[in-house]
Amino acid sequence: MPDSVLVHSPATLSNLGCGFDVLGLALEAPYDAVRVTRSATPGVRIQHLDPYHLPTDPAHNVAGVALLALLKAAPDAVGFDVEITKGIKPGSGVGSSAASAVGAVVGANALLGNRFSKMELVDFAMEGEAVASGARHADNIAPAVFGGFTVVRAVTPAIDIVALAAPPLWVAVVHPQIEVKTSDSRKVLPADVPLKLATRQWANVAGLVAGFLTADYALIGRSLDDYIVEPARLPLIPGLAAARRRALAAGAIGGGISGSGPSIFMLNKTEATAQAVGTAMGEVFTELGIEFHVYVGPVATEGARVVSA
Amino acid sequence: MPDSVLVHSPATLSNLGCGFDVLGLALEAPYDAVRVTRSATPGVRIQHLDPYHLPTDPAHNVAGVALLALLKAAPDAVGFDVEITKGIKPGSGVGSSAASAVGAVVGANALLGNRFSKMELVDFAMEGEAVASGARHADNIAPAVFGGFTVVRAVTPAIDIVALAAPPLWVAVVHPQIEVKTSDSRKVLPADVPLKLATRQWANVAGLVAGFLTADYALIGRSLDDYIVEPARLPLIPGLAAARRRALAAGAIGGGISGSGPSIFMLNKTEATAQAVGTAMGEVFTELGIEFHVYVGPVATEGARVVSA
Numbered sequence: 001m002p003d004s005v006l007v008h009s010p011a012t013l014s015n016l017g018c019g020f021d022v023l024g025l026a027l028e029a030p031y032d033a034v035r036v037t038r039s040a041t042p043g044v045r046i047q048h049l050d051p052y053h054l055p056t057d058p059a060h061n062v063a064g065v066a067l068l069a070l071l072k073a074a075p076d077a078v079g080f081d082v083e084i085t086k087g088i089k090p091g092s093g094v095g096s097s098a099a100s101a102v103g104a105v106v107g108a109n110a111l112l113g114n115r116f117s118k119m120e121l122v123d124f125a126m127e128g129e130a131v132a133s134g135a136r137h138a139d140n141i142a143p144a145v146f147g148g149f150t151v152v153r154a155v156t157p158a159i160d161i162v163a164l165a166a167p168p169l170w171v172a173v174v175h176p177q178i179e180v181k182t183s184d185s186r187k188v189l190p191a192d193v194p195l196k197l198a199t200r201q202w203a204n205v206a207g208l209v210a211g212f213l214t215a216d217y218a219l220i221g222r223s224l225d226d227y228i229v230e231p232a233r234l235p236l237i238p239g240l241a242a243a244r245r246r247a248l249a250a251g252a253i254g255g256g257i258s259g260s261g262p263s264i265f266m267l268n269k270t271e272a273t274a275q276a277v278g279t280a281m282g283e284v285f286t287e288l289g290i291e292f293h294v295y296v297g298p299v300a301t302e303g304a305r306v307v308s309a
Numbered sequence: 310m311p312d313s314v315l316v317h318s319p320a321t322l323s324n325l326g327c328g329f330d331v332l333g334l335a336l337e338a339p340y341d342a343v344r345v346t347r348s349a350t351p352g353v354r355i356q357h358l359d360p361y362h363l364p365t366d367p368a369h370n371v372a373g374v375a376l377l378a379l380l381k382a383a384p385d386a387v388g389f390d391v392e393i394t395k396g397i398k399p400g401s402g403v404g405s406s407a408a409s410a411v412g413a414v415v416g417a418n419a420l421l422g423n424r425f426s427k428m429e430l431v432d433f434a435m436e437g438e439a440v441a442s443g444a445r446h447a448d449n450i451a452p453a454v455f456g457g458f459t460v461v462r463a464v465t466p467a468i469d470i471v472a473l474a475a476p477p478l479w480v481a482v483v484h485p486q487i488e489v490k491t492s493d494s495r496k497v498l499p500a501d502v503p504l505k506l507a508t509r510q511w512a513n514v515a516g517l518v519a520g521f522l523t524a525d526y527a528l529i530g531r532s533l534d535d536y537i538v539e540p541a542r543l544p545l546i547p548g549l550a551a552a553r554r555r556a557l558a559a560g561a562i563g564g565g566i567s568g569s570g571p572s573i574f575m576l577n578k579t580e581a582t583a584q585a586v587g588t589a590m591g592e593v594f595t596e597l598g599i600e601f602h603v604y605v606g607p608v609a610t611e612g613a614r615v616v617s618a
Contacts, residue, residue: 018511019511019515020508020511021508021512022508022511022512022515023515151512151515151516151519152512153512153513153515153516153528153531153532154509154512154531160516160531162515162516162519162520162525162528164519164523189504190504191503191504192501192502192503192504193501193502193503193504193507194500194501195498195499195500195501195502195537198502198507198510198511198537199329199330199331200463201507201511202327202328202329202331202507202510202511202514203330203331203460203461203462203463204462205511205514205515205518206328206331206332206460206462206471206514206515206517206518207460207462207469207471208515209514209515209518209519209522210460210471210473210518210522211471213518213519213522213523214473214522216471219462219471222462222463222469223462228504228507
């Protein structure tokens, strides 16, 4: 077994339109590069080789907390040194904190001969996610661990994740450089929703899952619409309506807010369409005078993985 | 083309636990037998060869209204005589009115060389369903037309039905002889639901669709739970909690209220288990002193079909 491994841990889309808190999709890029090295010194040391000024105290770092949870279940492992190079900007809404937490536990698990199951890794990584968002959510963790398309069917009393294959899809993500705090984006959500809207929402969830599993792109497109969460968050993300309009005109299947925003994702059948859609969405933010990044890449069939020793 | 056809049109489970107003499943039995005969006399004549005293005025009979809708789209067809022998007791909650409406339009369509698509037949049959329930619902119509497992993704602005294959399953249905009016069972539903519960509900919908499409019986079982509609309707159906407890003890995968009740369905892997589950549920109603019928049969891969000229 090696003493050190390098893991690539991918960005992920959570919610996927109608599937608030439940559905997720893994991307090939961007990703965090996480090097985990076995140490004879008890505990966890974190170093960040990126410009984001994230806390390096392991008790306040998502990767640190995830590894401390893993160490509790594997006390013989003693300790780990971790170097994180974030390719995913924090606060972008494409699972930045989940990627670091997952990358760290996937790396540590490789150093331990993969003694833990993917479901156990989800559990450890969720401890890290709780530090970032204040709640144990698995909607970005699950696709980062399993790859493809995931359903978080339940978090309590036990974690129940359904990992499914996604059909070939290219994703365009535009990340406008505005700050939307997860806590703010939670605050605008209604406590109650009309049963009629909730019914339309789970009809779309049913259509979306069926669309993914039967590779029915038109059905995926029709089913992405979110009647509940996006209307509440629309005011937080200037340019969303225009970006969707231009994306659809450029050939996107459909899309919406990525996670709690501010990133906007669009699903596409081909790389060429995804590139055109990314460009079209970018133009909206150029016109608004808001800086942005565009990411284009395929859906990842695998989750976080060791790329070299 | 024949001048007369006999159609068997199946009972159906709507809602399927978590999938209120959206999911449906076709059964092999019971079914309505509907004979449709070409007539040179304009309009529709309905005869019921069963003991249920349903209206035979075509404007107030579900099959009559459905055929009148079809005739509007096919005025050259002139008229139909219809004989219905209901194998499905009205008011049982297993799609009795949908079966008659669908049987009639499937028969008429066969006499017209199948000029209408299944989606058009759904549209005609929904006109009939509206007479019975006061609303254009497709959740029993869709599985009666398509067979297997169906998702009614939308009814407006356009009908959007996703017809899917179901894995091999045996269904046990117990129909306690108590009256639950569809209008009453709608009245007890809350207008609003907590977003947290709605989220758990669509997580189960996602799990259930994935379970059906991947033939994951354990996932189907975990996903059937209904957090919203069943708790509201529980008081209308005495014996429901006990019937579920005994059914699960007898080996059922899971189940719930069929449609708006009072029937209770349970899904099972084998015929033997379904028989045992039917017996176990029946015992609950024997103890309560409530008469009941038990139906056991496989999920139907096909919907309503012509069985003879």
